[in-house]
Amino acid sequence: MTAAADIHPKTVRGVTRIARNAKAAAARLATTSTAEKDAALQAIADGLRESSARIVKANEADLAAGVENGMSESLLDRLRLDEARIAAIADSVEQVIDIPDPVGTTVLGRTLPNGIRLTQSRVPMGVIGAIYEARPNVTVDIAILALKAGNATILRGGSAAEHSNAELVAVLRRAVESVRLPADTINTIDQYGREGASVLMNSRDYVDLLIPRGGADLINAVVQDSIVPVIETGIGNVHMFIDSSATVKNAVDLVLNSKTQRPSVCNSLETLLVHEKAAKRVLPKILERLEAAGVVVHADADVAALAPESMRIRRVSRRDWAKEYLDLELAVKLVSGIDEAIEHIRAYTSGHTEVIVTKDIDNAETFVTAIDAAAVGVNVSTRFTDGGEFGFGAEVGISTQKLHARGPMGVEQLTTTKWIMQGNGQIRD
Amino acid sequence: MTAAADIHPKTVRGVTRIARNAKAAAARLATTSTAEKDAALQAIADGLRESSARIVKANEADLAAGVENGMSESLLDRLRLDEARIAAIADSVEQVIDIPDPVGTTVLGRTLPNGIRLTQSRVPMGVIGAIYEARPNVTVDIAILALKAGNATILRGGSAAEHSNAELVAVLRRAVESVRLPADTINTIDQYGREGASVLMNSRDYVDLLIPRGGADLINAVVQDSIVPVIETGIGNVHMFIDSSATVKNAVDLVLNSKTQRPSVCNSLETLLVHEKAAKRVLPKILERLEAAGVVVHADADVAALAPESMRIRRVSRRDWAKEYLDLELAVKLVSGIDEAIEHIRAYTSGHTEVIVTKDIDNAETFVTAIDAAAVGVNVSTRFTDGGEFGFGAEVGISTQKLHARGPMGVEQLTTTKWIMQGNGQIRD
Structure with missing residues (x-):
């Protein structure tokens, strides 16, 4: 000052x-x-x-x-x-x-x-x-x-x-x-x-x-x-967790919409967490579509192994987990389950929007209760955290603090x- | 810091x-x-x-x-x-x-x-x-x-x-x-x-x-x-305005209760504003009762002229208007009407509690609308701004700011x- x-x-x-x-x-x-x-x-x-x-x-x-x-x-x-x-x-x-x-x-x-x-x-x-x-x-x-x-x-x-x-x-x-x-x-x-x-x-x-x-x-x-x-x-380091029970269609649609529909805004997806048991089922298709959409993916070798041959995956660093790209870039990580997903989100969340994609009612409930953010979603695009979508008519911004107004x-x-x-x-x- | x-x-x-x-x-x-x-x-x-x-x-x-x-x-x-x-x-x-x-x-x-x-x-x-x-x-x-x-x-x-x-x-x-x-x-x-x-x-x-x-x-x-x-x-520079239409009983009861029921707390009265047309009618009785309760009054000569002979009125200074006595002391001022009362309160309020004593429905409405404070009262003791009285069960304090919690x-x-x-x-x- x-x-x-x-x-x-x-x-x-x-x-x-x-x-x-x-x-x-x-x-x-x-x-x-x-x-x-x-x-x-x-x-x-x-x-x-x-x-x-x-x-x-x-x-x-x-x-x-x-x-x-x-x-x-x-x-x-x-x-x-x-x-x-x-x-x-x-x-x-x-x-x-x-x-x-x-x-x-x-x-x-x-x-x-x-x-x-x-x-x-x-x-x-x-x-x-x-x-x-x-x-x-x-x-x-x-x-x-x-x-x-x-x-x-x-x-x-x-x-x-x-x-x-x-x-x-x-x-x-x-x-x-x-x-x-x-x-x-x-x-x-x-x-x-x-x-x-x-x-x-x-x-x-x-x-x-x-x-x-x-x-x-x-x-x-x-x-x-x-x-x-x-x-x-408006600071949105937004995560999506694909649970083992997620359908391929939901996983693909929601990741793509969350990342690419308007990448420059605060409710767009920045880090994708995938249950290791869902990885083989959902990631090849997701990565293929991300590549087609021009998204640069930051990940480790375990993710890269599931990518199309033509796709160049950038080595992910600790810095990526904390980063709000606001661009056609996405960090991707395999996790052992919902506990690791929650732990990762707790460590890196900016308290804006966090989403789980799952068919398991207990995991949905666990995620919604355990995650501390302005908006927590189940099987929805992260892009819905928005005053217009919520029916407010217009918005001044998305509050990421807990006092007075949240979201x-x-x-x-x-x-x-x-x-x-x-x-x-x-x-x- | x-x-x-x-x-x-x-x-x-x-x-x-x-x-x-x-x-x-x-x-x-x-x-x-x-x-x-x-x-x-x-x-x-x-x-x-x-x-x-x-x-x-x-x-x-x-x-x-x-x-x-x-x-x-x-x-x-x-x-x-x-x-x-x-x-x-x-x-x-x-x-x-x-x-x-x-x-x-x-x-x-x-x-x-x-x-x-x-x-x-x-x-x-x-x-x-x-x-x-x-x-x-x-x-x-x-x-x-x-x-x-x-x-x-x-x-x-x-x-x-x-x-x-x-x-x-x-x-x-x-x-x-x-x-x-x-x-x-x-x-x-x-x-x-x-x-x-x-x-x-x-x-x-x-x-x-x-x-x-x-x-x-x-x-x-x-x-x-x-x-x-x-x-x-908890900062309460609390005012009460006695309008020209106030009854003597309301004026006396409410001033006494607001000032003396528990003077050390934030919702107790600190400055009394009296409509000059009500002064002769209400102030002699109020001052007599304040004296009996051991309250030290700070005011000008126009107020002192209405006090019992035995009562020593201290000369009021600008500092008194801004002061939260939290004790058996009270600043008193004559005002020409509700406009001057509102103006004085706007200048010195800490945004805690402000009360009007009146029988005039229009003045009550004007006061309630114009005064910007956590609590605004009509014909009540200032002491009611309290979590217990409001039915909250208990309180952490009285917020005097506008974000998140007010009152x-x-x-x-x-x-x-x-x-x-x-x-x-x-x-x-």
């Missing part, structure tokens, strides 16, 4: 002012109706469509800088905003209008023996900070989901997307203002750079929750440095609760 | 070994039935009664050291364990047996359109650390509530209670072992002193949650230094959830 003492006083003052204003906006949002929030979301969708050309232009400046700095084609693709992508973002904003507003719902209610009516009511979190990398769509994503739940946001995107983010935040602020909500509902501190992020991580008086979105390095840095409460998201985080996970005690003069004996 | 580099390697190794063993115990506890956990709790209650004499003897050593170090009588009283108090602690352990086990309950369940059965199931948190001051009853409190929820604990009590805590933890570990659960379910790191606490705060790989219990300094230090997720508990934390708040996906080969398109 940049020690507070080293940060320019202008940065401290600037970010603190933004955070204080965001807190004031959050107080206003706490009493804003669903209809008003939805009107703001509609204004945002409209504003994005109307300002599409300006956003594309700002994005072109970022892309040009990216090319100049030798950014890879896949990173440039993540950074790119064209008319079609902006239209898709505007559509996604309108979809958030359809998500039910969690604010004001009663979580629990009872009348106490003394007559006090006790209600646990869902309320906005307040001010949500987000620190993320160069994907400008995240700017809109987080701002609109937070707004639906009645929260103000302070955004810190990657510097590689600074022109895009500045333009997007300007569009969002104008839209929010056009329906008479405070512009300070949505804020960026990109102009204050890395030091601004340090100030944000220390703004415990104003910021209620900080969400880092990005790679492991970014997330670990925020966890280390932030005194604002953090929710870790996909939708709009409801951006709220907290308040206990309301209504009485008529009750005192305590 | 003591920088990791300055900590003796023996301390790092020792605390890390304890944390690793606690995590292994937690894995065992995750598959432990309610009956087994309740048997352990019964063994703990029995063990406390049987070892009463030894615990008293260990406590006497702490008391003697306390006297030698000039500890105040009220602190010595908090530290003291006699046969009667140990019997009361044993009884409280048996009461925890009666609290329903939250583990295994379904929070949410649905079948997705693709046929996957999705269940959000309550599971133990894992390993819970606690850092607290010289109240040895906290050692038992936290260990048993955590155990009921299937968690292992790592305890760091105040050094002034080290002999008492060592004996208590020894009794608890023997009891847990006697029912064939791992002794490492309950651990102390008191032997490693302050540096041990620093290692604990950095043990993110093994510890899932850290609860500081004590004064503001202790809590702030843990929040600053810990990279393990923390839940802040009284009982056994359920020491759990997390796991998503279970059960399918028959579903893949994602």
Whole structure:
């Protein structure tokens, strides 16, 4: 962390002012109706469509800088905003209008023996900070989901997307203002750079929750440095265990879908554990299909012996077991049974998603009970750990920690609760 | 924080070994039935009664050291364990047996359109650390509530209670072992002193949650230094606003009960705000009763003018508004109306409990909506924000933060959830 003492006083003052204003906006949002929030979301969708050309232009400046700095084609693709992508973002904003507003719902209610009516009511979190990398769509994503739940946001995107983010935040602020909500509902501190992020991580008086979105390095840095409460998201060292009783069809389908359907995301498969008694039956077919899909396999000789002759298996190392490839690569290991599978997963899990493929009801139960992760699956693709698939409408990320929200985080996970005690003069004996 | 580099390697190794063993115990506890956990709790209650004499003897050593170090009588009283108090602690352990086990309950369940059965199931948190001051009853409190929820604990009590805590933890570990659960379910790191606490705060790989219990300094230090997720508990700068429509009886009863029923606890009243239009009607009686109860009042001349002649009002300063007296002291302020009351509370609230006394339904609604705190009351004593009063059976503390648990934390708040996906080969398109 940049020690507070080293940060320019202008940065401290600037970010603190933004955070204080965001807190004031959050107080206003706490009493804003669903209809008003939805009107703001509609204004945002409209504003994005109307300002599409300006956003594309700002994005072109970022892309040009990216090319100049030798950014890879896949990173440039993540950074790119064209008319079609902006239209898709505007559509996604309108979809958030359809998500039910969690604010004001009663979580629990009872009348106490003394007559006090006790209600646990869902309320906005307040001010949500987000620190993320160069994907400008995240700017809109987080701002609109937070707004639906009645929260103000302070955004810190990657510097590689600074022109895009500045333009997007300007569009969002104008839209929010056009329906008479405070512009300070949505804020960026990109102009204050890395030091601004340090100030944000220390703004415990104003910021209620900080969400880092990005790679492991970014997330670990925020966890280390932030005194604002953090929710870790998105690190998925995901395992699948093929039990001896698994059918070939299930094993092949689930491995292939889990690894190749979208390898760059956190719920894709990274390590495959195969019961040694199932290996001869299932692995040749799995490896053949993985090869055809262009997947690089890391494994020992016992696995390599079951691969097609044409397939080159890379020697697996301890490092592979801990690695989130996020690419067409897979570590494969034979295990002596479910106990070794559980032991391996316990040693290397990131607590995201772990799946067993089995026909044995006892092993399914053992696996589900023994594995400590946000999501544990039986005979399903790992790709189902997803807010959209779970029916949340949209997601802010997948929490891999145990506090507050575990697994996909939708709009409801951006709220907290308040206990309301209504009485008529009750005192305590 | 003591920088990791300055900590003796023996301390790092020792605390890390304890944390690793606690995590292994937690894995065992995750598959432990309610009956087994309740048997352990019964063994703990029995063990406390049987070892009463030894615990008293260990406590006497702490008391003697306390006297030698000039500890105040009220602190010595908090530290003291006699046969009667140990019997009361044993009884409280048996009461925890009666609290329903939250583990295994379904929070949410649905079948997705693709046929996957999705269940959000309550599971133990894992390993819970606690850092607290010289109240040895906290050692038992936290260990048993955590155990009921299937968690292992790592305890760091105040050094002034080290002999008492060592004996208590020894009794608890023997009891847990006697029912064939791992002794490492309950651990102390008191032997490693302050540096041990620093290692604990950095043990993110093994510890899932850290609860500081004590004064503001202790809590702030843990929040600053810990990279393990923390839940802040127990800072209560509690306000009550007497609206112009409040009845004299409600105003007097509620202020007196809130301030004097147990002034040393976090839900007792610290600042009274009175609508200037109600002042003449309610304040003379309130001040008379406060004087009779021995309460020192801090206020301006406008309040002093309404006090009995015999009463000495201390001049209030800005510092008083922010202060948690935890004693028979109260700050009093006249406000022009509900808006000023809300503004004052927003500026000084610790987010614990805030109460309005009113007969006006609109003002009640405005207050409840606008105030951002764990508990907001209408016409009730502030003293009701309490796990026991809320029907939780027992409480670990009152959370004043918004993540995970807000307000009284009982056994359920020491759990997390796991998503279970059960399918028959579903893949994602």
